[in-house]
Amino acid sequence: MPLPGESHSAYFYQETVKTIERHTLAVIVDNEPGVLARVIGLFSGRGYNIETLTVSETEHEKHLSRITIVTTGTPAIIQQIKLQLGRLIPVHRIVDLTLAGAILERELALVKVRGKGEPRVEALQLAEAFNARVMDATTESFVFEITGKSDKLDQFISLMVPLGLVEVSRTGVAAIGRGPEGL
């Protein structure tokens, strides 16, 4: 039986080897019940990827929220994602920040590490090196707050594993374009 990618059947739309791109989308939506479910349902229903997703109201008077989605896919899939999002009634705008030019992407993580003696000291030193702040401490634990690009967070968290990593909570990516212009 041919693998999906090798098949020529109309049932297998998966394309053969294509470049996978990572895009950060800002989606401005009405802040109303169910809007997040619509967005997430669209991704799961059509088989798109969500790497991270953050949402919060950003303009209270206009009842608008901003959803920041980091997604991956072929260029054609990324294009479909944007067009499909555009079909949702409560969606006002979709901006592909990755195409819009230079952007700032930041994520915040809270990282709990448990340990005594040498590992504990090392965890603290590494935290300083990564500009992570100590938000809570006991004689045998720390909770660090670290902000930065996702790969910096990944690196910090992996360094904490041998030093007694207990728990991680991450926000997902918030992103904004550089320079004076708004969306």
Added chain:
Amino acid sequence: MAREMTGAQMVVEALIDQGVEHIFGYPGGAALPIYDEIFQQDKVQHILVRHEQAAGHAAEGYARSTGKVGVVLVTSGPGATNMVTPLTDALMDSVPLVCISAQVPTHLIGTDAFQECDTVGITRPCTKHNFLVKRIEDLAGVLHEAFRIARSGRPGPVVVDVPKDIQFKTGIYENLKGAVRTSYRPRLEGDERAIRHAVALMASAKKPVIYSGGGVVNSGPRACELLRELASLTGFPLTSTLTGLGAYPASGKAWLGMLGMHGTYEANLAMHGCDVMVGIGVRFDDRITGRTDAFSPNSKKIHIDIDASSFNKNIRVDVPILGDVAHVLETMIRIWKEVVPKPDAAAIAPWWKQVNAWRAKKSLRYQKSADVIMPQYAIERLYQLTKERNTYITTEVGQHQMWAAQHYGFEKPNHWMTSGGLGTMGYGFPSAIGVQTAHRDALVVCVAGDASIQMNIQELSTAVQHDLPVKVMILNNQYMGMVRQWQQLLHGNRLSHSYNDAMPDFVKLAEAYGAMGLRAQRPAELDDAIEAMIASTKPVIFDCRVASMANCLPMIPSGKAHNEILLPDDVADEDIGDVIDAEGKQLV
């Protein structure tokens, strides 16, 4: 004019303000306040169905045959879940529906109350949009916005879920028809530069084809007129999808017949061999394209659609034009007349010669018989005996549907109702009831299969109660014919569960409901039976016994390219199993 009234009154008032004359529905506990208001007025007529699914399909038939929004009223819980199929059907085929569903009182939402379900959650992926109204202040605005969303842009179904306590609450109602509540504003005008680019391509084409779809019908009668004008101005051959039939007349000079899996040889080969394709209100779905990497390999593709997500979804196109078909065609025709003041028929004469050579294959040919009624023949006779009347045809799903599409000549838009995208068995009969509700004096025929008709057979009772004389012509071959055809073709002729044993006596069944039953077994009896069916003032079930093993050809097997189409000459009904090799069978 703002007035104080209850939520239930607002529902009925909004329907009246929207010009709704008929709704289809079924009552239940949570919907009783609305039903009480329905009872106390006579502007909106309610058609009581026997199953909510049928209310949905009836509203679809109503909408497709009138161009208006179809309206459904159902209760909470099972009433709403039974609507999932028609809502999905309407979403796939872009049919404007508003479904008002009752919900348990707001204080019971989330408690697993009796007949509670998460209606907005369940219907979110199968509607264009949906609303749960939790404040009486929002109800009037939401109801009118639901109609606006359903009918504008790419039409689709909208659900408004109204909890029972909101139906009882009092608030201020205002006629907000035309008001805009959400940011939804579909773009109608196409980009003129893109249209100019398209016209330049079309003017230089040597082997053009127009590929027209359901979007033309949805855009309205003006779009269909413009399509006809474009075809006659350009002289291009034209084919249509299943849902687009009737937008261009089957008797027209440019007509190639339907394209796709069961389309004609000339339509599919013209699509395969063209150099410029003009897609209008289409979506390049898999039943049209076949094998995508071999689809029309040498053409520049122009694509007009109101839904931007249709562009490049399945097939990469060269000139996407976002807009309403009628608006875009208006501009396109104006520019065409500038660019090509005098048509040059000679430029595409060799192409027409080729197309006519394909036509000469007569791909819809079938073996005639004096002993058994061939299903294709039954459709041909139905066409000949009904074409002079104002006839609406609906179908169920399967072989009979394809035969109807192939052999009935559709001359006008909005006269053909079929479940294209979702392929819903059980669609045709209730849809015919919806059509007949809108067109009391017209002849409405549901072409059915013996399997499909049994999926909503209970609606006979609806037709009898409301004096809707729909005619159901069952092409009865005792099989789920399309399933059997695929099993023969692809599964070693192992006919797993595709034979309808214990077939009901359809004549007696019709009579049991108070309708008329008819049967024909031989070709010689066919015309009389069709005439008797037409003449009846009652609903009719016509059990038309057809050749049991007939197969629907031509056929492009899934995963094959357009030029690999199977023709009737290639394959007799009995040895269809040998046509596709082992490797091909895996692909489907």
